Amino acid sequence: MTAEYQVHGDVAVITLNNPPVNGLGLETRQGIVDALSRAEDDAGIKAVIITGAGKAFSGGADIKEFGTPKSLQDPNLHSVIRALENFSKPVVAAIHTVCMGGGLELALGCHYRVAAPGCTVALPEVKLGLLPGAGGTQRLPRVIGVEPATNMIATGEAVPSEMLAMIPGQKLFDKLAASVESLPAEALEFARKVADVRPLPLVRNLPCKHPQGEAYFQFARNMVKGMAKNFPAPAKCVDAVEAATKSRNFEDGLTTERDLFLNLMMTPESRSLRHLFFAERAASKIPDVPSDTPKRDVRKVGVIGAGTMGGGIAMNFLNAGIPVTMLEMKQEALERGVGIMRKNYEAQIKKGKLKQDKYEARMALLSTTLSYDDLKDCDLIIEAVFEDLGVKEQVFSKLDEVAKSGAILASNTSTLDVDKIAAFTKRPQDVVGMHFFSPANVMKLLEVVRGAKTAKDVLATVMALAKKIKKTAVVSGVCDGFIGNRMIERYSQQAGFLLDEGATPQQVDKAIEKFGFPMGPFRMIDMAGNDIGWAIRKRRYVEQPDIKYSKTADLLCEMGRFGQKTSAGWYDYEAGKRDAKPSAVVAKMIEDYRQQQGITPRKISDDEIVQRLIFSLVNEGAKILEEGIASKSGDIDMVYLTGYGFPVWRGGPMHYAGEVGLFNVLQAMKRFARNPLDDAKAWKPAKLIETLAAEGKTFE
Ligand code: T1G
Numbered sequence: 001m002t003a004e005y006q007v008h009g010d011v012a013v014i015t016l017n018n019p020p021v022n023g024l025g026l027e028t029r030q031g032i033v034d035a036l037s038r039a040e041d042d043a044g045i046k047a048v049i050i051t052g053a054g055k056a057f058s059g060g061a062d063i064k065e066f067g068t069p070k071s072l073q074d075p076n077l078h079s080v081i082r083a084l085e086n087f088s089k090p091v092v093a094a095i096h097t098v099c100m101g102g103g104l105e106l107a108l109g110c111h112y113r114v115a116a117p118g119c120t121v122a123l124p125e126v127k128l129g130l131l132p133g134a135g136g137t138q139r140l141p142r143v144i145g146v147e148p149a150t151n152m153i154a155t156g157e158a159v160p161s162e163m164l165a166m167i168p169g170q171k172l173f174d175k176l177a178a179s180v181e182s183l184p185a186e187a188l189e190f191a192r193k194v195a196d197v198r199p200l201p202l203v204r205n206l207p208c209k210h211p212q213g214e215a216y217f218q219f220a221r222n223m224v225k226g227m228a229k230n231f232p233a234p235a236k237c238v239d240a241v242e243a244a245t246k247s248r249n250f251e252d253g254l255t256t257e258r259d260l261f262l263n264l265m266m267t268p269e270s271r272s273l274r275h276l277f278f279a280e281r282a283a284s285k286i287p288d289v290p291s292d293t294p295k296r297d298v299r300k301v302g303v304i305g306a307g308t309m310g311g312g313i314a315m316n317f318l319n320a321g322i323p324v325t326m327l328e329m330k331q332e333a334l335e336r337g338v339g340i341m342r343k344n345y346e347a348q349i350k351k352g353k354l355k356q357d358k359y360e361a362r363m364a365l366l367s368t369t370l371s372y373d374d375l376k377d378c379d380l381i382i383e384a385v386f387e388d389l390g391v392k393e394q395v396f397s398k399l400d401e402v403a404k405s406g407a408i409l410a411s412n413t414s415t416l417d418v419d420k421i422a423a424f425t426k427r428p429q430d431v432v433g434m435h436f437f438s439p440a441n442v443m444k445l446l447e448v449v450r451g452a453k454t455a456k457d458v459l460a461t462v463m464a465l466a467k468k469i470k471k472t473a474v475v476s477g478v479c480d481g482f483i484g485n486r487m488i489e490r491y492s493q494q495a496g497f498l499l500d501e502g503a504t505p506q507q508v509d510k511a512i513e514k515f516g517f518p519m520g521p522f523r524m525i526d527m528a529g530n531d532i533g534w535a536i537r538k539r540r541y542v543e544q545p546d547i548k549y550s551k552t553a554d555l556l557c558e559m560g561r562f563g564q565k566t567s568a569g570w571y572d573y574e575a576g577k578r579d580a581k582p583s584a585v586v587a588k589m590i591e592d593y594r595q596q597q598g599i600t601p602r603k604i605s606d607d608e609i610v611q612r613l614i615f616s617l618v619n620e621g622a623k624i625l626e627e628g629i630a631s632k633s634g635d636i637d638m639v640y641l642t643g644y645g646f647p648v649w650r651g652g653p654m655h656y657a658g659e660v661g662l663f664n665v666l667q668a669m670k671r672f673a674r675n676p677l678d679d680a681k682a683w684k685p686a687k688l689i690e691t692l693a694a695e696g697k698t699f700e
Contacts, residue, residue, distance in 0.1 A: 003031025004053075005038055010046040011191045012039040021059030022052045024102045026070045028062075029080045032106075036083055036091075047191035048087065050110060051094040051184070052103075057119070060101025063128065063274060066265070077102050077134040078254075081109030085202050090194045094187035095119050095161065096180050105132055108139040108172075111200045114187045115161040115173045116180040122158035126233045128277060129270025129649075133261030135204075137240035138253040142206040143172040146245060147216065154224050154237040171206060204250040217242045230516065230649045231269050236260045268659055272651030276641065279634030279652070283474050284463055286456075287631050293460035296406060302327065302378035304395060306337020306368070309412055310384035312440025315341055316469040318362040319441070325367045325374055334368045341366070344441060372402045379404075380465070382434055384412040392416060396424035396431070408458050410434040411449075414485060415536070418451040418478050428453035432462055435482060436471075437643045438528075445643035446471040447482050472642045477629035484639045486624065487653075490616040490682060492533060495521040496550025498609055499590050501677050502601035505570040506582050511606035512613055516647025521613070523580050526569035531562045548679040555589055599677065611668050612678075617653040618665060622686030625699070633699035658698030666693045 002018035002025070014035040016022040032050070039045045052058055065071040075083070084091050084106070093107035095115040100122045107113050115121075123132045123140060131137060132153060141149035144167050152159060165176045175190055177183040210216050217238055224234035240257045247253035264270050285291065299322070303314045306328045314324045328334040345362065348354035367374070375381055381403055383395045392411060399409050409431045411421050422428035433449025446466050450459060459475065466473030476482040481489060498508050509520025525533055534557040540547055556570065563569030564578060571580035594601055621636045630636050637652020650656045657665050666685055673683035692698055 001031060002028040003035050005035040007042070007045065008188060010044055010195070011188055012042070012045045012048045014039075014048065014050045015053050016051070016058055017053040018062075019054055021056040021098065022054065022103065023059055023062035023064070024077055024080075024106065025062035025065050026073050029075045029077060032080050033075050033083055036087055040088065045089065046195035047089055048091045049094050049187050049191050050084075050091060050106070051187070052096065052099075056098035056100070056103065057093070057095045058100070058103025058106060059098055060103050060124075061134070063277065066274060077105065078258075081106060081134055084109040084111075085204065087111075087200075090191065090197065090200055092174075092187055092191045092194070094183055095121075096183050099161075100158070101125055101132065101136075102134050105134040105136045105139070108135065108143065108203050111202070112174045112190065112194060113172060114175045114177055114183065114190050115165070116177045116183045117160070117162040118180070119161035120158040121161050121164055122156060123153050124156035124158070126154060126156040126231075126237055127273065129231060129233050129267055129273040130264050131233055131237045131240055131257070131261055133258065133265075135254055135257065137237065137257045138208070138244045138250060139203045140172075141241055141244050142203050142208045144170050146208065146210040146213075146241060150217075150220050150238060150241045153241060154220065154234045155227075171203070208244045208253075210245050213242070213245050230647065232267055233264050233270065236264055268651075269649040271659070272649055272655060275634070275651045275655045276637065276648065279632070279637050279655075280472065282632055283472060283635050283638045284467065286459055286463065286475050289456045289459050289463075291460075293457055295461040295464050296379060296408065296457060298322065298379040298408070298461065298465055300325070300378045300380075302375040302381035303384065304328075304375075304381065305384035305412075306334050307384065308340065309436060309438060309440050311337045311341045311344075312438065312442070313382055313384055313412060313436050314366065315344065315362075315441035316436075316471070318365050320469045321365065322468075323365040323367070325369055325378060327369050327372065327375060329370065331370065334370070338366070338368060372398050375399070376402050376404055378407055380408045380410060380461075382410040382412055384436075384440075387413060387416065389416055389420060392421050393424045396421055400425040400427065406430070408432060408461060410462070412436055412440075413449075415481055417480075418449045419453070422451045422453055429455040430458060432458050433476075433478075433482070434462060435476075437484075443643060444470070444472045445484070445639060446473045447476045447484060447639065447643075448473050449476050449478060449482055451478060472638055474635045474639050475631065477627070479624075479627065479629050483621075483624055483630050483636060484643045486629075487617045487620040487636075487640075488644065489536070490620045491613050492521055492525070492553075493547075493549055493679065493682065494612045494616045496553055497678050498604060498612065499552050500550045500594060500597065500599055501604060501675075502594075503604045503609060504582070504590075505586065506580075507604075507606075508609055508613075511609040514606065515610045515614070516650055518645045522570035526563035526571055526573075526580060527578075529563050529565055530557050530569050546681070548682070552590055552593055555593060556586065559585075559589070561586070612672055614653060614656065615665055615669055615672075616682065618657040619669060619683065619686055619689065621654050622688045622699075626686055626688050654699045662689055662693040662698055663696070665689065 004015040004017050006013045018028045039048045091110040092112040093110040098120045123136045125132050165173045177186040220238045228234045240260050243256035244253045301317045301324045303310050304327045306326050314326050317324050345359045385391050411433050418433040422431035432454045435447035437443035437445045448462050463473050505522035509523050512520045561568040567573045567575050572583040624630045633654035636654050640646035640652050669683045669685050672678050673680040
């Protein structure tokens, strides 16, 4: 039973009990209606309380149901809320904690609401590309006022119950209980107090006006336009609330809301956001590692290497209140590294993002050392030393001697083989990759690289720790480049071919930035450093001699144009400045190269640029899935969103491929493979794409 019914004397209590968050799925909606009829038929019942069990009053409609017939099956949420409003006896919502989306709309259909302090109250539908679709845009403004309601609905942000109860004239909460613990008794007492009050108060009968409606809603529209230019939902939220103030009657307002809601439900942006809502949560789940796997205690972390990465990594743990011992080989390297950390924190203080006392508390958790011995009581040691297997061997052999038994030994390597690194120790089960993205204290993505022998509790521990340091952790198997860098290599390869064939760096960048990336491939590599790609290509030429690349990137490096750090890369930069200026030198180098290759440049459309860049990610991502390097396509989407700036409203490369249609992706790839200047081998479709396309399906 997901809506339990109990009788307490003359009060019936309906308890939503549909873990994990009392999502208002069909069974729960039916349960509420059934419970109401029982209370209706029982003459001894004078009032009804509706409350929630567990970690939520209700987290809203069951998003898992969206797009399935169940979500439209009666009793739909509207009719359940109507049943509450029309009930002949007072219904009191007793809200003990999270009350969101359809859960708040349900509470607004009750005659009264009693809440505990500290409840998280929100209409977060806009974060799913939607708007409250069960009367929230019509009822919330009636109980807290038009402006606070517009704010809550257009941002989806939560407000604590005690804050809402302080809004002058608010009618959202009829009573704020003293505490969560006293809520049940206080709600019972309140229900008995109002048992005979008639007429029963209905939110729908409250007035809903704004004295300067035109001006306010224009202001609100301008605000949301700036806030989310790629998302249609915030502006529709404003339209819906405006309808509450302008409609002839409540029902008309509901109809407007319904139309706007259904329209948004069909938008690609909402499908992307709903996909990412689940992908983000699924990423923390490892198919063969049960979520209740015992985790190791991580009370103290060691970081080896005080460079940019080491310092950034250390900051993540200091920010989470976990002491760090940072090891370097030379005192000046330590001092330089700590200096960079201090500068980073001081910059946050200047921006008002960090308080001085917090900064000092964090730095107090940092100790530094030149001796491995000082790492012997660390529970987790992460090395961020030079990206060379020989250096890693020295570090891990030393760690094997010094680290306590059960310590997790992690490498921040971005390309090296974690199994080889694990083999430098006698404890491969304790070795794992923790690939942070630069700047490590800012980028949310953490690739957790699972070695063949990495123990399951090590993985479970690192995934839980990632949550604690506010990272989006994605598990990757061992391969060159893991998930993100393996795919970005194909993307960069295509960017080079596009130059050979006639595009300019700025045209390629502009096309993909119009698609939604914050930075195109050439601006991005100018920022990261062209020499990084150069080193990888040199290795690649040896390991995979038949892999094709445009030589323009190598020619650029041979000119010493490594990017911003040399004030010259694919673009020209004024010393110390970041704005990228198209370079005549680079244009000439590309032109000379084309001539030398006998290539007649052609006009390349932005569409072709975007397809070749994005589909190269999709094809490599499908191979990564086939090889089991990633366990879910949503994981790959999360990598691209949190590590590479893939536009959120497109849902990630694999989700986007589904929106385009895998059949269309396949046709485009076959076209690209016929281009002699491209790399037919790279466009050989992953078997998974062919199979799914043939079945008219997309990635799970
Ligand atoms: N539907 C289905 N599953 C949900 C869910 C929901 N509304 N909310 C959470 N879950 C699952 C989630 O996938 C995860 O599952 C588990 O619950 C724990 O979630 C008509 C149309 C409520 C604050 O947008 O913000 O109402 O991974 O890890 O950190 O107007 O979940 O364990 O299998 O996030 O404690 C509007 C979304 C819906 C709220 C709890 N409501 N949820 O946070 O746990 S649309 C929302 C949250 C709607 C109406 C419209 C949070 C939370 P699993 P969690 P948490």
